[in-house]
Amino acid sequence: MEEKIWLSSPTMHGEEQVFVKEAFDTNWVAPLGKNVNEFEKEVSSYVGCRAAAAMTAGTHALHLAVKLAGVREGDIVICSDLTFAATVNPVKYENGVQVFVESERETWNMDPVALEKGLKKYKDRVKAVIVANLYGTPAKMDEIVGLCKKYGVTLIEDAAESLGATYKGRQTGTFGKYNAISFNGNKIITTSGGGMFLSDDENAVEKVRFYSTQARDVAPHYQHSEIGYNYRMSNVVAGIGRGQLLHINEHIKLKKDIYMRYKEAFSDLPVEMNPYLDCSEPNFWLSCFTINEEAMNRVNPEKIRIELENNNIEARPIWKPMHLQPVYEKNDFISVGDNVGEDIFRRGLCLPSDIKMTEEQQENVIKIIKGLF
Numbered sequence: 001m002e003e004k005i006w007l008s009s010p011t012m013h014g015e016e017q018v019f020v021k022e023a024f025d026t027n028w029v030a031p032l033g034k035n036v037n038e039f040e041k042e043v044s045s046y047v048g049c050r051a052a053a054a055m056t057a058g059t060h061a062l063h064l065a066v067k068l069a070g071v072r073e074g075d076i077v078i079c080s081d082l083t084f085a086a087t088v089n090p091v092k093y094e095n096g097v098q099v100f101v102e103s104e105r106e107t108w109n110m111d112p113v114a115l116e117k118g119l120k121k122y123k124d125r126v127k128a129v130i131v132a133n134l135y136g137t138p139a140k141m142d143e144i145v146g147l148c149k150k151y152g153v154t155l156i157e158d159a160a161e162s163l164g165a166t167y168k169g170r171q172t173g174t175f176g177k178y179n180a181i182s183f184n185g186n187k188i189i190t191t192s193g194g195g196m197f198l199s200d201d202e203n204a205v206e207k208v209r210f211y212s213t214q215a216r217d218v219a220p221h222y223q224h225s226e227i228g229y230n231y232r233m234s235n236v237v238a239g240i241g242r243g244q245l246l247h248i249n250e251h252i253k254l255k256k257d258i259y260m261r262y263k264e265a266f267s268d269l270p271v272e273m274n275p276y277l278d279c280s281e282p283n284f285w286l287s288c289f290t291i292n293e294e295a296m297n298r299v300n301p302e303k304i305r306i307e308l309e310n311n312n313i314e315a316r317p318i319w320k321p322m323h324l325q326p327v328y329e330k331n332d333f334i335s336v337g338d339n340v341g342e343d344i345f346r347r348g349l350c351l352p353s354d355i356k357m358t359e360e361q362q363e364n365v366i367k368i369i370k371g372l373f
């Protein structure tokens with residue numbers, strides 16, 4: 001059997017171990033410490049935001065973003081529909097109610113037209129909007145930021161998949177009042193597991209630090225006036241992140257090369273690669289395509305996925321839209337078109353996008369896929 005080709009797996013370089021060793025050598029094997037402080041500074045400086053707090057997961061950064069947005073029982077949070085459940089679940093942690101809005105076809109992200117329809121429908125009940133940048137492709141940020149301003153709601157940006165991507169030259173993870181990124185194992189860079197809360201509001205970041213370290217009041221004894229969480233990143237884990245961050249631009253370049261090779265190779269097939277706006281530069285975290293409707297009776301995404309799996313190659317379906325999830329069957333879904341997310345889910349596939357995949361290995365993936373058409 002050939003060596004397994006992964007969808008997207010960690011790629012380590014060596015510097016990670018240097019920072020981790022430093023944590024061991026100074027016996028700083030604890031939550032917080034120099035690596036955490038430096039990692040926060042390095043990420044904020046890379047992204048271009050004022051402050052950041054490192055968390056045990058991107059999901060936890062999103063949870064505290066929802067909390068800081070002031071979401072209370074029954075408040076509405078308008079969310080991306082075509083995304084991973086971690087984008088939207090934190091709303092429920094604070095007893096809010098998600099309303100999902102349809103995607104548009106130009107970036108596969110939240111459709112601003114559907115967003116405005118939702119904002120009008122729920123008016124004062126809407127506390128926040130959570131927009132995700134799917135597969136590393138920035139959403140229509142000018143429109144979404146503008147609507148949040150117009151209707152006076154807090155924007156939370158889920159940039160978990162899009163670290164390093166830009167929209168009109170500005171990094172994702174800076175468009176929301178509160179923003180989250182992820183360092184899970186399969187993301188553009190990884191700490192094995194972890195995330196970060198980003199904001200230009202330094203007080204907000206201080207609050208996140210407070211809530212993520214058990215909400216201790218200022219007192220030598222352990223006194224609590226609020227419910228806290230244990231969400232802070234460990235100093236060992238942050239060491240991995242510091243080493244990874246040195247290589248993020250290289251990772252993005254390799255991801256883009258993979259995307260461009262697929263695009264070129266499939267130009268004569270009835271498929272379309274995941275699209276992006278001319279004014280944006282994705283991080284190309286995952287290369288995906290949709291099969292044109294007229295070819296769907298000959299070959300479908302699941303057939304391709306299984307054929308690849310039989311060759312020890314990992315591909316993955318597109319995220320199943322949130323409004324189709326059993327756990328969210330009672331939540332409202334705002335649509336303005338022809339159910340774009342469901343259509344992309346039905347016709348789409350995430351292709352192997354691992355940056356350790358060689359050109360020959362990718363040629364083989366391409367050959368197998370072409371053979372099915």
Ligand SMILES: *Cc1c(COP(=O)(O)O)cnc(C)c1O
Pocket residue numbers: 056057058059060083084086087132158160161181182183184193194195
């Ligand atoms: C990975 C991911 C998250 C969650 O990040 P974790 O670090 O795994 O908790 C949130 N949203 C999206 C869109 C993701 O892909």
